[in-house]
Amino acid sequence: MAITERTSWLEPRPGGLYCIPGDFYIDPSRAADRAVITHGHADHARPGNNHVLATHETVAIAEARYGSAAGRSFQRVKYGEVTHMNDVSIRLVSAGHVLGSAQVVLEHQGQRIVVSGDYKRSRDPTCAPFEVVTCDIFITEATFGLPVFRHPVAADEVARLLASVAATPDRCHLVGVYALGKAQRVIALLREAGYSDTIYLHGALQKLCSLYQRLGVDLGDLAPVAGLPKQALTGRIIMCPPSSLADRWSQRMPSPVTAVASGWMRVRARARQRGAELPLIISDHADWDELTATIRDVQAGEIWVTHGREDALVHYAQSLGLEARALSLVGREDEDDQDAEVAAAPEVAGADD
Amino acid sequence: MQAFGELLDRLSTAPGRNVRLDLIAAYLQAAPDPDRGYALAALAGDLSLRTAKPAMIRELAATRADPDLFRMSYDYVGDLAETVALLWPAEFRVNATPRLSEIIHAMESARRVEVPDLVAAWLDRLDATGRWALLKLITGGLRVGVSGRLARTALTRLGDVGLAEVEEVWHAVEAPYAPLFDWLEGRAEKPSLTDALTFRPLMLAHPLEVSDQERLDLSDYRAEWKWDGIRVQLVLRCGQARLFSRTGDDISRAFPDLLSDLTGDAVLDGELLVMRPDGIGTFNDLQQRLNRKTVTAKLQTEQPVGLRLYDILIDGDRDCRDLAFDDRRQVLENWAARHPSPRIDLSPRVPLSGWEEMQQARMDPPHPAIEGLMLKRGDSTYHAGRPRGLWFKWKRDPHRVDCVMMYAQRGHGKRSSLYSDFTFGAWRDGELVPVGKAYFGFTDAELKELDRFVRTNTVERYGPVRAVNQTLVLEVAFDGINRSRRHKSGVAMRFPRIARIRWDKPANEADDLETLERLIPGSFGDG
Numbered sequence: 100m101a102i103t104e105r106t107s108w109l110e111p112r113p114g115g116l117y118c119i120p121g122d123f124y125i126d127p128s129r130a131a132d133r134a135v136i137t138h139g140h141a142d143h144a145r146p147g148n149n150h151v152l153a154t155h156e157t158v159a160i161a162e163a164r165y166g167s168a169a170g171r172s173f174q175r176v177k178y179g180e181v182t183h184m185n186d187v188s189i190r191l192v193s194a195g196h197v198l199g200s201a202q203v204v205l206e207h208q209g210q211r212i213v214v215s216g217d218y219k220r221s222r223d224p225t226c227a228p229f230e231v232v233t234c235d236i237f238i239t240e241a242t243f244g245l246p247v248f249r250h251p252v253a254a255d256e257v258a259r260l261l262a263s264v265a266a267t268p269d270r271c272h273l274v275g276v277y278a279l280g281k282a283q284r285v286i287a288l289l290r291e292a293g294y295s296d297t298i299y300l301h302g303a304l305q306k307l308c309s310l311y312q313r314l315g316v317d318l319g320d321l322a323p324v325a326g327l328p329k330q331a332l333t334g335r336i337i338m339c340p341p342s343s344l345a346d347r348w349s350q351r352m353p354s355p356v357t358a359v360a361s362g363w364m365r366v367r368a369r370a371r372q373r374g375a376e377l378p379l380i381i382s383d384h385a386d387w388d389e390l391t392a393t394i395r396d397v398q399a400g401e402i403w404v405t406h407g408r409e410d411a412l413v414h415y416a417q418s419l420g421l422e423a424r425a426l427s428l429v430g431r432e433d434e435d436d437q438d439a440e441v442a443a444a445p446e447v448a449g450a451d452d
Numbered sequence: 453m454q455a456f457g458e459l460l461d462r463l464s465t466a467p468g469r470n471v472r473l474d475l476i477a478a479y480l481q482a483a484p485d486p487d488r489g490y491a492l493a494a495l496a497g498d499l500s501l502r503t504a505k506p507a508m509i510r511e512l513a514a515t516r517a518d519p520d521l522f523r524m525s526y527d528y529v530g531d532l533a534e535t536v537a538l539l540w541p542a543e544f545r546v547n548a549t550p551r552l553s554e555i556i557h558a559m560e561s562a563r564r565v566e567v568p569d570l571v572a573a574w575l576d577r578l579d580a581t582g583r584w585a586l587l588k589l590i591t592g593g594l595r596v597g598v599s600g601r602l603a604r605t606a607l608t609r610l611g612d613v614g615l616a617e618v619e620e621v622w623h624a625v626e627a628p629y630a631p632l633f634d635w636l637e638g639r640a641e642k643p644s645l646t647d648a649l650t651f652r653p654l655m656l657a658h659p660l661e662v663s664d665q666e667r668l669d670l671s672d673y674r675a676e677w678k679w680d681g682i683r684v685q686l687v688l689r690c691g692q693a694r695l696f697s698r699t700g701d702d703i704s705r706a707f708p709d710l711l712s713d714l715t716g717d718a719v720l721d722g723e724l725l726v727m728r729p730d731g732i733g734t735f736n737d738l739q740q741r742l743n744r745k746t747v748t749a750k751l752q753t754e755q756p757v758g759l760r761l762y763d764i765l766i767d768g769d770r771d772c773r774d775l776a777f778d779d780r781r782q783v784l785e786n787w788a789a790r791h792p793s794p795r796i797d798l799s800p801r802v803p804l805s806g807w808e809e810m811q812q813a814r815m816d817p818p819h820p821a822i823e824g825l826m827l828k829r830g831d832s833t834y835h836a837g838r839p840r841g842l843w844f845k846w847k848r849d850p851h852r853v854d855c856v857m858m859y860a861q862r863g864h865g866k867r868s869s870l871y872s873d874f875t876f877g878a879w880r881d882g883e884l885v886p887v888g889k890a891y892f893g894f895t896d897a898e899l900k901e902l903d904r905f906v907r908t909n910t911v912e913r914y915g916p917v918r919a920v921n922q923t924l925v926l927e928v929a930f931d932g933i934n935r936s937r938r939h940k941s942g943v944a945m946r947f948p949r950i951a952r953i954r955w956d957k958p959a960n961e962a963d964d965l966e967t968l969e970r971l972i973p974g975s976f977g978d979g
């Protein structure tokens with residue numbers, strides 16, 4: 100479907116979404132002079148920006164990741180606080196994605212645009228819930244923008260993990276999770292389910308777990324896995340980045356059950372690709388029902404879709420009679436979406452011809 | 453159905469044989485009758501269920517999903533059953549999920565026109581995992597890396613019995629196997645097989661490796677020809693006769709000429725061959741007798757079949773399987789002498805004189821219907837399955853392996869209307885890994901049959917490629933094999949061709965990737 104180019108005071112540029120009257124980028128894909136950052140994931144918060152406006156937590160996460168490269172000066176805001184750049188008003192409201200994640204509510208000349216960044220509507224004990232803000236133009240992600248993606252209740256998935264732990268006391272459980280957000284959410288859900296044993300962490304997860312704890316998120320008793328003898332880990336839960344599941348590090352574990360917590364686990368071919376023996380469908384992104392409900396809730400006449408499976412969501416919005424277009428933003432390889440483009444078709448062994 | 457769905461779901465990602473075994477055993481211990489019996493049959497590939505066509509599933513999906521969204525979803529997921537299972541809208545008013553037995557009974561008794569509504573109602577009552585399992589089950593596409601043997605091994609955990617005993621009883625009972633569970637769980641005696649015309653599991657041979665030649669003491673072994681027919685078991689009891697394939701399928705109806713006037717009480721192991729007054733026919737002759745719905749008198753005259761005996765399992769009321777091979781041979785010779793028939797003869801023994809001479813005999817056998825030599829330990833009792841170190845097969849052409857058809861593609865030129873390019877795979881950890889592709893070696897008549905197989909067994913389409921039910925064994929011949937980084941399997945065959953289509957052979961008895969790897973020059977044994 101042909102997209103007619105319209106002019107607006109917010110426009111997609113090679114460097115990211117750019118607000119013309121405010122002269123700033125939102126989640127710029129390359130270093131910008133002025134940046135509003137929705138949340139701490141690496142495809143949204145990049146190093147090297149000059150002036151950064153973000154929530155306190157997002158700045159803390161960026162500093163933990165990038166140190167002094169996180170930005171030259173910061174404007175740390177609370178949810179709901181209104182600031183101005185030229186004649187654009189800016190307000191960050193919670194997006195429910197990870198700790199500190201925000202939607203950017205922009206108002207200019209009586210028009211309101213909401214840039215939602217990444218978001219979810221389902222419960223997460225480690226961050227504030229998504230807030231619905233009605234608007235004229237709603238800009239949404241579409242990571243899980245197909246009706247096959249319906250995330251089950253995360254607590255039920257964690258219950259499956261605990262059932263597997265109980266059923267196989269002679270093995271350990273290695274849970275592949277992203278370092279920011281997913282790790283802490285799964286730990287917090289385990290605690291809510293009554294699991295009080297020490298949870299062991301791969302080195303790559305320690306920094307952000309400590310930061311969450313400093314920012315007041317209770318994660319219970321955590322310990323580094325490094326240096327522990329193999330037998331001490333039997334029957335334990337160990338969290339690690341998904342990439343570590345397949346590397347030599349995991350071979351030191353006592354007959355591990357490899358679990359992967361990701362929204363992609365809903366599709367079997369993807370679960371097999373990741374080598375997940377126990378796929379757990381836990382995502383920090385909105386599923387199809389959440390995406391479509393949000394499109395209805397915000398009552399916008401116009402929907403822009405940033406990254407993910409845009410076609411289906413654009414199709415859906417158009418079927419509601421809304422204006423809808425896909426923005427092709429470069430550099431949005433979501434933390435949950437690294438292997439999105441790997442075809443689902445199996446390898447067909449080729450002859451040498 | 454929900455519990456069975458969860459089992460299949462776990463099996464689909466379970467990494468190894470032992471984990472699969474644990475999962476199946478845990479399910480069998482927890483699930484009620486008769487559901488677990490049907491589940492077991494489904495896993496073992498022994499459930500005969502009227503299947504639903506993919507087209508019907510698509511039509512159902514169209515009643516619940518926007519066609520554009522369905523197409524985009526199917527493109528992404530790539531598997532019809534899974535797409536529909538994930539897309540199907542959840543029904544929140546459900547208070548009971550359907551049981552597996554309920555589904556199977558209803559599928560059996562429903563009229564064809566009623567099936568779509570039935571399936572839709574079940575889909576409404578299940579969650580995504582249950583829906584996926586249901587659709588896989590009714591489209592005949594369960595692929596979770598479980599062989600019948602693995603399923604039966606899990607059964608042995610229910611009681612204190614060995615696999616061989618379970619295997620034997622298995623063939624005497626039908627899904628949902630109530631007498632089998634009763635026996636295993638101590639509620640009843642072992643089902644009696646004495647008067648039953650049932651199949652006894654066969655003893656199978658390992659391929660002879662180079663390293664075996666150095667290790668084996670030839671004086672312990674007896675040699676006989678490996679005939680190029682199909683391995684069968686003949687069961688004679690109370691004036692009745694049954695012929696079984698190597699997996700226990702009753703194939704009696706296809707061979708009335710063999711079974712019409714046999715006498716005696718016995719269970720015999722042998723090779724089915726075309727036997728004309730002037731000698732033994734080739735495998736090509738025999739193939740004309742396979743996979744036929746009806747057997748014409750003309751065909752019976754042109755390609756008359758007979759049985760060449762290898763072994764005897766039961767003689768009258770005497771179970772001979774505990775006897776040594778040498779003693780069984782004596783019993784067999786006596787039995788054959790007492791029951792002369794133009795349709796039955798003994799496979800002759802081949803005098804053993806040393807590896808060199810055997811090598812010669814193997815490469816240059818006295819008859820074209822011989823495909824190599826068998827070596828059997830003189831003191832070996834008859835064990836179901838493939839015990840190590842007792843029986844060996846030493847084929848004339850070592851570069852032949854049994855693979856399973858996985859994908860098919862249309863050919864070029866005059867073959868462009870037929871599926872004639874086949875990708876085949878070998879087993880690794882219960883899953884097939886593609887190992888090569890071949891597009892010749894078969895006759896035009898065989899090509900038509902292959903094409904028909906592809907069309908009626910398509911489970912997925914990827915552009916011009918069709919994935920098929922992984923049930924058809926292709927015996928593949930090739931000139932050489934090497935390591936390859938470009939192929940997922942790690943091996944590349946030189947000049948592979950379809951030597952023959954093994955309609956008779958079950959897919960789980962095809963070769964393992966490991967067997968292929970051992971054929972790579974420079975690799976010896978497991979090293």
Ligand SMILES: [Zn+2]
Nearest residue numbers: 138140196217
């Ligand atoms: Zn994110």
Ligand SMILES: [Zn+2]
Nearest residue numbers: 142217433434
């Ligand atoms: Zn993102």
